[in-house]
Amino acid sequence: MPIEITQKESTGVERRLAVSxxxxxxxxxxxxxxxxxxxxVRLPGFRPGKxxxxxVRKKFADAIRxxxxxxxxxxxxxxxxxxxxxxxxxxPHIHDLKFEQGQPLTFELHLEVRPEVKLxxxxxxxxxxxxxxxxxxxxxxxxxxxxxxxxTWTPLEGHPGxxxxxxxxxxxxxxxxxxxxxxxxxxxLGGGQAIPGIEELIMETVxxxxxxxxxKWPDDFPDETQRGSTKLVRVTLRDVKRRxxxxxxxxxxxxxxxxDSKDALVTAVREDLTxxxxxxxxxxxxxxxxxxxxxxxxFDLPPSWVQRLIEAYASAYQIPxxxxxxxxxxxxxxxxxxxxRELIIDTLAERESLGATEAEVDERIxxxxxxxxxxxxxxxxxxxxxxxxxxxERSVTEEKVFKWLLERNTxxxx
Numbered sequence: 001m002p003i004e005i006t007q008k009e010s011t012g013v014e015r016r017l018a019v020s021x022x023x024x025x026x027x028x029x030x031x032x033x034x035x036x037x038x039x040x041v042r043l044p045g046f047r048p049g050k051x052x053x054x055x056v057r058k059k060f061a062d063a064i065r066x067x068x069x070x071x072x073x074x075x076x077x078x079x080x081x082x083x084x085x086x087x088x089x090x091x092p093h094i095h096d097l098k099f100e101q102g103q104p105l106t107f108e109l110h111l112e113v114r115p116e117v118k119l120x121x122x123x124x125x126x127x128x129x130x131x132x133x134x135x136x137x138x139x140x141x142x143x144x145x146x147x148x149x150x151x152t153w154t155p156l157e158g159h160p161g162x163x164x165x166x167x168x169x170x171x172x173x174x175x176x177x178x179x180x181x182x183x184x185x186x187x188x189l190g191g192g193q194a195i196p197g198i199e200e201l202i203m204e205t206v207x208x209x210x211x212x213x214x215x216k217w218p219d220d221f222p223d224e225t226q227r228g229s230t231k232l233v234r235v236t237l238r239d240v241k242r243r244x245x246x247x248x249x250x251x252x253x254x255x256x257x258x259x260d261s262k263d264a265l266v267t268a269v270r271e272d273l274t275x276x277x278x279x280x281x282x283x284x285x286x287x288x289x290x291x292x293x294x295x296x297x298x299f300d301l302p303p304s305w306v307q308r309l310i311e312a313y314a315s316a317y318q319i320p321x322x323x324x325x326x327x328x329x330x331x332x333x334x335x336x337x338x339x340x341r342e343l344i345i346d347t348l349a350e351r352e353s354l355g356a357t358e359a360e361v362d363e364r365i366x367x368x369x370x371x372x373x374x375x376x377x378x379x380x381x382x383x384x385x386x387x388x389x390x391x392x393e394r395s396v397t398e399e400k401v402f403k404w405l406l407e408r409n410t411x412x413x414x
Contacts, residue, residue, distance in 0.1 A: 143248060
């Protein structure tokens with residue numbers, strides 16, 4: 001398409017292109033759209049497709065113009081991107097569209113392109129690898145977590161306390177001020193399932209007893225209209241159960257896995273914690289090295305990538321809509337650092353030919369199948385269905401990039 005493209009003022013990774021489509025191209029597009037309408041529309045007194053073109057154009061003028069505009073804009077956009085050889089990273093936006101009879105069609109394209117990441121310096125850095133020895137407290141915490149997974153609940157006749165499971169019926173004032181009972185609830189005290197004042201009232205009660213007294217709502221209660229208010233609350237405690245943890249002994253070790261004794265279980269847990277600590281230290285080294293490279297090689301970031309990452313984390317953390325802007329402002333530096341690291345990895349993988357090969361991905365899947373004691377084809381099929389093959393490919397690529405970097409930089413063990 002013989003369109004005119006004019007580069008306008010651009011900043012960072014953002015580009016603005018002024019596009020003009022000649023008037024004769026606009027006229028041809030309208031005529032083509034009109035012919036298409038003439039073959040399919042039905043007008044009174046005419047057989048389908050036999051209505052005079054002039055009558056069709058008059059009756060469906062707006063629809064014909066809209067179809068012509070959409071076609072012209074799409075083709076002009078594709079022509080502009082190809083001619084300018086732009087690598088887009090986000091959806092383009094069209095602004096200031098002008099489409100007048102007998103005149104060229106003009107509009108502005110606002111684009112976001114992939115930044116040019118040169119990475120002039122990637123070696124000679126010195127980073128520290130933090131030591132993460134496994135402590136006795138960490139070991140105890142992990143073993144206790146395993147015991148809690150197999151805990152049992154036993155009835156309790158006395159006053160409940162933090163960590164106890166209670167069945168209660170609560171009554172709070174309705175709009176008229178009268179106490180209205182809610183449905184029966186099961187709560188773990190101390191778990192934040194009820195406001196502190198109500199939990200305190202529950203802990204003053206024994207099974208089968210009903211008590212009531214004024215309770216003050218906390219100053220940070222989600223409903224602003226109820227913050228700091230005091231209301232009469234009635235609590236009926238149905239029952240109390242206290243969690244009993246199994247003993248950490250040989251029998252427990254045999255129950256949780258293929259362990260002959262408690263000592264074997266403890267050893268396995270310590271080794272697992274040590275491996276995790278090693279992985280965390282490796283991740284720290286990678287982050288610090290990439291941050292040092294980023295500090296020595298300035299480049300622009302695509303705002304849309306940063307925004308998408310912020311939105312993904314906001315959804316993952318289930319941030320309420322009212323708090324999204326505050327979260328975005330606070331999380332933006334973290335998102336920018338992550339996008340910057342990913343761009344460095346992508347650039348090195350492309351520049352140094354470090355991308356994962358098909359054979360390397362297959363080898364990784366074979367290793368996964370061996371660990372799972374499952375057929376390779378079955379593991380591959382499950383990864384494909386879960387859309388995780390790209391994740392495997394990315395993991396292999398990152399490992400190759402970091403291997404390349406670690407060969408050219410110094411890591412000091414703390």
